[in-house]
Amino acid sequence: MLLPVAPLIDSRRSDNDVGMDMDMDMDTGVGNRLLMDPYYIDDPVLEDSPFGRQAVLDILDSVLDLIPISPRLERLGEILAKSQFEGWAHESDSKDNLYTWEQLQSVIQASDKEIMGWLKEHHACLIGGHWRLFKRRFMFDILREILSTMNALGMEPNSVDSESICTEIESDTPETESGIASWMVKHCIVSFSEDAAPSAGTNPDHYCLSAKKVSTFMGVHLLSSTERGHRWRLQDFLLKWNELLQEHFNADLKHLAGEHILENDRGMDKNPQQYIRYFSKSQLPLDAAARFTALFEVKPKWDAPEIRPFLRDLVLDEKKLDILLLKHARSVKQPGGGVVYNSRVIK
Numbered sequence: 001m002l003l004p005v006a007p008l009i010d011s012r013r014s015d016n017d018v019g020m021d022m023d024m025d026m027d028t029g030v031g032n033r034l035l036m037d038p039y040y041i042d043d044p045v046l047e048d049s050p051f052g053r054q055a056v057l058d059i060l061d062s063v064l065d066l067i068p069i070s071p072r073l074e075r076l077g078e079i080l081a082k083s084q085f086e087g088w089a090h091e092s093d094s095k096d097n098l099y100t101w102e103q104l105q106s107v108i109q110a111s112d113k114e115i116m117g118w119l120k121e122h123h124a125c126l127i128g129g130h131w132r133l134f135k136r137r138f139m140f141d142i143l144r145e146i147l148s149t150m151n152a153l154g155m156e157p158n159s160v161d162s163e164s165i166c167t168e169i170e171s172d173t174p175e176t177e178s179g180i181a182s183w184m185v186k187h188c189i190v191s192f193s194e195d196a197a198p199s200a201g202t203n204p205d206h207y208c209l210s211a212k213k214v215s216t217f218m219g220v221h222l223l224s225s226t227e228r229g230h231r232w233r234l235q236d237f238l239l240k241w242n243e244l245l246q247e248h249f250n251a252d253l254k255h256l257a258g259e260h261i262l263e264n265d266r267g268m269d270k271n272p273q274q275y276i277r278y279f280s281k282s283q284l285p286l287d288a289a290a291r292f293t294a295l296f297e298v299k300p301k302w303d304a305p306e307i308r309p310f311l312r313d314l315v316l317d318e319k320k321l322d323i324l325l326l327k328h329a330r331s332v333k334q335p336g337g338g339v340v341y342n343s344r345v346i347k
Contacts, residue, residue: 072109080131083097083099083132098132099130123187125187140221142185142188146160146185146188146189149168162190165189192214215241215251215252219256222237222244234275258280279298281309281313301342302342307325
């Protein structure tokens, strides 16, 4: 889309201009008309023009070229992190740092669709007219209760009866003891389900849990915990991750793309071991050059499938991602196939 740009020209007035203003003030008719309309032209010939009394002010020979850019959604995480919800027992009367939908629209540089997409992706909830994020640990406790109750009731992930789950959890652990209310459980089930609408004839209270959403949340929660200093032996991590999923889903590292790096090291027995470490793209700089610098400081060489998830939030599509890689990284083709990227900066 092209927009014309009209340059602002500084008009330098001469002594004759000042004298002319004085003369016009003497003639109240013409002077007042000029004061009301600075572009008024006193030319009888223009009376017959189909365009009326109009004048060419300038010739525009430059344009603004509007190009799409990535939405600035990182600000959402910053402002909503200050008011995370973890149950009514931890609530205060203060309304500071609470945002309505209209307030989010006014402070976030993104479309309504992009803002709502971010809120859904991060399992945000509308509580008392304000959009809130659940505290990660609190959301983890709710989701773990849901998976355990599904086991007790013999439910499959593709047909979760939300009403039965809510009733069972409320009867086993009342809200007064656990701090978990039925509406919180229902929100968690809906938030971690597939986005597709239920087919005709399907019970609206039945949901299909998303393997990607549930596995990603459980995996990131486990990996980001300080229990092992953010670093696990890969085999131990996969075992513990599968335990949290309670046999409803299988742990898959593709669900943690952009949230981890793999490291090869020697264990206590001096044998080669593979480790997994928490490393999230959300903690990296938004500037492209700084992002690449941070990545190559952590690892001097990156395989193509490994580095791409850490860059997708900087571009709009895969084509732009390829251009970004060509600009900031040096690619080396491997004999067995595939591409490895390293820094263009020579140290």
